Amino acid sequence: MSSEELNWTAVCKLGDILPGTGVCALVDERHVAVFRIGDAGVHAIDNIDPRSGASVLSRGLVGNLGEHIVVASPLYKNHFDLRTGECLEAPEHSVRAHHVRVCGDEVWVALA
């Protein structure tokens, strides 16, 4: 899918996200976690933690494990790759990664 066909939604200002943390945005009624990570830019994945069914991933701690830029679920501490949505400990619990970009100081998300 080329980015022209994506349906972009402006969710917030970049300044609304404290560097090194995430927020949850509602995009077409879907809960999306949007993270801002220093130089590594912004990332978006589903906000719902498949293991608990709770909408919490945006509240996890972010960082890196080797090559992976990850968030740790605040509930069971399993790690999700922010670029692919893969759950490193249990691939069956992976989530979807979404498109995100910053234009000016506006953060835009498009569901994948």
Place this chain on the structure above:
Amino acid sequence: MLEPGSPRAQVSPGPTRGRMSDTSMKIVLVGHGMVGHKFLEELRQLQIPGAEVTVLCEEPRVAYDRVHLSEFFAGKTAEDLSLVAPGFFAEAGFTLRLGSRAAAIDRRARTVTTQDGVTLPYDKLVLATGSYPFVPPVKGSERDQCFVYRTIEDLEAMKAAGAISRKGVVVGGGLLGLECAKALRDLGLETHVVEFAPRLMAVQVDDEGGRILRSKIEALGVQVHTERNTVEITDGRSARHRMVFADGTHLETDMIVFSAGIRPRDELARQNALAVGARGGIAIDDHCRTSDAAILAIGECAAWRDQTFGLVAPGYEMARIAARQLAGDAQAAFGGADMSTKLKLMGVDVASIGDAHGRTPGCRSFRYADECKQVYKKIVVSADGKHLLGAVLVGNADEYGTLLQMALNSIALPADPEFLILPASDGKAKPGLGADALPDSAQICSCNNVSKGQICAAVGEGATTIGEIKACTKAGATCGGCVPLVTQVMKAEMARLGLSVNNHLCEHFPYSRQELYHLIRVGEIRSFEDLLARHGQGLGCDICKPTAASIFASCWNDFVLKGELASLQDSNDYFLGNIQKDGTYSVVPRMPGGEVTPEGLIAVGQVAKKYGLYTKITGGQRVDLFGARVEQLPAIWEELIAAGFESGHAYGKSLRTVKSCVGSTWCRYGVDDSVGLAIELENRYKGLRAPHKIKFGVSGCTRECAEAQGKDVGIIATERGWNLYVCGNGGMKPRHAELIASDLDKAALVRLIDRFLMFYVRTADRLQRTSTWRDNLEGGLDYLKAVLIDDSLGIGDELERQMQHVVDTYQCEWKTAITDPAVRKRFRTFVNDPRADQRIVFVEERGQIRPARAEERPAIENAEVEA
């Protein structure tokens, strides 16, 4: 079937074992002490087919750790000392008869009869009856308030007597006598030791060592009387008893404990014409068999080559041999035991190895004495100067492990063996014995017969802390004397395997938490960015970020949500609440000491009602409100703060609660105001961030209604002040707290707690409760006492100052959070929508809310989870 007594069985153990399964074997064990239980554990592991095991246990309780009996006075209970894992008998299928003494044996019929008349048949009888304390035949020794030191009942009686006595005497200045003297001193009595011989510990140490030991012990306030032969005990004038000595002098005292040696309990053998040793004890051969091959004897009651063993390690070895013997392994043989000992008596190290008195013909000795520091060391070497035969160490026994291994493994001595005991001087390294020098077969832990090879194997399988080594090999789990050497072997093996990286916090920092703490403190680092730039790499992770945040808080105590700090906090600290399974949070207002006014309680109730929160009383004597959504938290706290409440820090790795009983204010037994103290302490330490959560308890008297001994810090009121216990835990792995100081006034108590908490904050690993920290602390309780009470590291003032800084800079995090609009703004569900999280659904149960289960949720919600 076993061929009873056939010496030929030794050559062919194989077939014997093969034939056993078709018939049953009734095994009766007499005596369930330390050795008896070790025998059962071995038996259970060997799984002998057809074995039916019955245990006669004279004492009212199952086997307990007699070696650590004295810890009963430091707060350990009978349950803590128990050696028997819960469910042991049921799982092993062994029958236990508690309070049942074997009174008679019929060797021809092969039966044993108990004192209450039950007769049991046996194929094999195992005697593990231990010893009894010898009471010298002194007129009056049967008077009231005269005790011996052997069982939990003895100690209970001593404790009761101690409470109504001022003065106590121990008869016997041996190893046990001195341990007993310490107990009396800890009970607060004026303590005396009366010894028949000219010196203390005559068996283990020589004259010069005995002299230094005596002056050290006298310096601790115990009066020593040597060369005193007690001839009579009569009524005293100034105290209950008067002890009259052969030289005409006398000593008055309220209670007396006899600790003048032990005698094997061989009465069953004597009644039944079994052979006994020249100096008593049931005679056994190398296979633990008595003169009747159907009867075995093990432990302190047994005499091997006319020798009895008053230590647990040889008994354990006999237990292993007897069990293997019954399993058909006729080759298992006892080869004597090393009687070397190391112990700490009232903080004084004493050790004795092998031929301590230099009795080997032609041997020579080296001696070192320092009368200022009160240290005495002696080594005995062979005539050719090549091997170590024995040693005596008093005042400092650091070299014990090295010397013992040199003696046991006949390791060649260095050219100048005197350097082994001389203090290391300028630059000249001591000729230590690297763990590498030991053969794999070297026995490192004699109590549990653990070799160097076994410890290395455990490391290979992933055990990398002393606690883990203890758990999987049992090395160090009994007397603890071998722990320094076990640690050394473990570390050497870890280094060999390249495992030493293991204490690194995570991939971002090549440091342990303790090292990181120092880097932050000394480098005055206040931000994660700075820390990462100076000492780390990568972006950080959910391990190092909260660890750094916690250290920043312990050191500088800034508001945890200030600027960049906020991004380091895990969800609980970021939202200042405890996250629950559905993503809602729980709210806990602080109620110091568990005290709350009716108005306060009503206010909490009104908040709960208004926001529809589930309400429950916690184990820490306060109220927990569940089911708050992120965006509700600031409003809820605004109302709680208006009603006078503060954050309870239930979400933080920090001080949680100080639980208390009502104490002397209301309770008819209370001796001091436990609630008042609890409130003061909770207010002092609230907000302190630590490697893990910290709980306190304060009880108003020894009845201990606040369960303070199950807490990280426990305080119990006494008639003379406060007793301080540390490093207890309820939770996953319960641990009894240990007494660290007694009868403190409040200022001294607070000072000691300041030091304790800060020392823990400084040195513990991430997520290590005080109990595991303590279990892994090299040097154990003595080390902790030395650091905190004697200030052996010279950091006491610094620790107190750092704590005072934390106390002075306390703020209620919630108050700061709700008054800072930038912080307050972060409490929302969606960044782009004011609605609440529709996925949070409650149903009602018992009149309150609870999260809906998957099947109770509306179907559309589930549809959305599918990616």
